[in-house]
Every structure is written in structure tokens, then in C-alpha cells.
Amino acid sequence: MKGKLGEADEILDTEALQFDLGSIRTATNNFSEANKLGRGGFGAVYRGRFLNQEDIAVKRLSKDSAQGDIEFKNEVTLVAKFQHRNLVRLLGFCLEGNERLLIYEFVPNASLDHFIFDPTRRTHLDWDSRYKIIFGIGRGLLYLHEDSHLKIIHRDLNASNILLDVEMQPKIADFGMARLFDLDQTR
Incomplete structure (x- = not known):
């Protein structure tokens, strides 16, 4: 893994889901304001598109939130383990430097x-x-x-x-x- 997160060992079994920061920056046009879908207590969510034309939603957790580490770990370790048509699908994550990103399927009609x-x-x-x-x-x-x-x-x-x-x-x-x-x- 390229970054550290307290108990990162628990995320290792999901390492196949890890994306590199460069591809996420490209997909979201460097997290441009035009691609911002919303903001919550955790940070901002951006719309993105991979080069293969797959639309994604990227949750960028706040860099200064200790609670964010716990929430990040929860989402990666729990959401990656289940799939159901009525649960949003986690495509992967990025843990690079001080960036904590969760990459989800894009759901077009918002909440x-x-x-x-x-x-x-x-x-x-x-x-x-x-x-x-x-x-x-x-x-x-x-x-x-x-x-x-x-x-x-x-x-x-x-x-x-x-x-x-x-x-x-x-x-x-x-x-x-x-x-x-x-x-x-x-x-």
C-alpha cells in the first residue's frame, strides 16, 4: 500500500480494489468544483469518468478528521464484502499520501x-x-x-x-x- 492508515493491515485483503491517485485526479478533472456533487461532514463527493467511459462518484474524506479514518476503514472493509442491487457498489479506494478516497458506482438521480x-x-x-x-x-x-x-x-x-x-x-x-x-x- 502506498499510504498508511492506523490499522491498514485490515485493508490489505482489499488491496485489489486500490486505485492510484493519478487516475482519480484525471477522472475528476483534479477534483474540479464543476464535478462536485455535494459535501457532507466527511468531505466532498465528486463525479468522475474513467478513460473507459465508466462514470464514478469519488468521496474525498476530509484530511483533518480523525473520525474520517474510522469511517474510511469501515467503508472499505465492510462495503467491499457485500453486493446487493439495493446497496451502492464500492468500486475501490485510494489511500495515497494524506488522501483518503472512496470510489463508488455513479448513481445518476442523486439522493x-x-x-x-x-x-x-x-x-x-x-x-x-x-x-x-x-x-x-x-x-x-x-x-x-x-x-x-x-x-x-x-x-x-x-x-x-x-x-x-x-x-x-x-x-x-x-x-x-x-x-x-x-x-x-x-x-
């Missing part, structure tokens, strides 16, 4: 809160699409809690952490606060 709180976009949420979104979130949570080989509790599920793909299928995102539980643990 559910953009639809709920925007009077124009809200009109796209007829009862059929609302049902499909609710059902998809439930399927994603069922997978995390029961059907996955790991038992994961999200702990930060809200409308801004539900992304909507081009077909308005929901994808649960942002696993920085998630916790792994033993299969027989009930609390």
Missing part, C-alpha cells in the same frame, strides 16, 4: 432527499415509485441484517443516504457509521 424536498422533483414520486423505493430499501436492509454472510447495522439511514439510479431503484449508501455484529448478537 431521495432531493426528490422529497424539491416541489418539482417530488412529482416524479407517484405511489408506484414510492412503493418501489420503500420495498427496495427494505430489501437492502434485510440483506444487511439477515441475508448477508456479515450482519451489518447501518446506523445512519436517512433520505440523503438513499441514492436513486436511473430507474429510480434505491441504493443504500454511506456506511461510515455502520457496525458489524456477530450473527448471534441481538443488541
Whole structure:
């Protein structure tokens, strides 16, 4: 690995998912403001495109956040281990110098809160699409809690952490606060 992160050994088994900083800088046009999708407590998210035309979303964690190290490690070690159509897919990460980047599939319709709180976009949420979104979130949570080989509790599920793909299928995102539980643990 090119960078260090406290307990980086736990990330070693996911090293195949590691991207180099240069390719991420190229994909995001050096993290240009024009490519910024949003900002949260963790840092900023940028849209990017690899040379193979694959669209990506890059979460750039704040360099001065100690909590960011924990969230970064959580997302890499937990999200890389599961796949479900209602969970955002982690493509990889970059840990180079003081940069901590998470590379995800790009989900074009932004988050559910953009639809709920925007009077124009809200009109796209007829009862059929609302049902499909609710059902998809439930399927994603069922997978995390029961059907996955790991038992994961999200702990930060809200409308801004539900992304909507081009077909308005929901994808649960942002696993920085998630916790792994033993299969027989009930609390």
C-alpha cells in the first residue's frame, strides 16, 4: 500500500480494489468544483469518468478528521464484502499520501432527499415509485441484517443516504457509521 492508515493491515485483503491517485485526479478533472456533487461532514463527493467511459462518484474524506479514518476503514472493509442491487457498489479506494478516497458506482438521480424536498422533483414520486423505493430499501436492509454472510447495522439511514439510479431503484449508501455484529448478537 502506498499510504498508511492506523490499522491498514485490515485493508490489505482489499488491496485489489486500490486505485492510484493519478487516475482519480484525471477522472475528476483534479477534483474540479464543476464535478462536485455535494459535501457532507466527511468531505466532498465528486463525479468522475474513467478513460473507459465508466462514470464514478469519488468521496474525498476530509484530511483533518480523525473520525474520517474510522469511517474510511469501515467503508472499505465492510462495503467491499457485500453486493446487493439495493446497496451502492464500492468500486475501490485510494489511500495515497494524506488522501483518503472512496470510489463508488455513479448513481445518476442523486439522493431521495432531493426528490422529497424539491416541489418539482417530488412529482416524479407517484405511489408506484414510492412503493418501489420503500420495498427496495427494505430489501437492502434485510440483506444487511439477515441475508448477508456479515450482519451489518447501518446506523445512519436517512433520505440523503438513499441514492436513486436511473430507474429510480434505491441504493443504500454511506456506511461510515455502520457496525458489524456477530450473527448471534441481538443488541
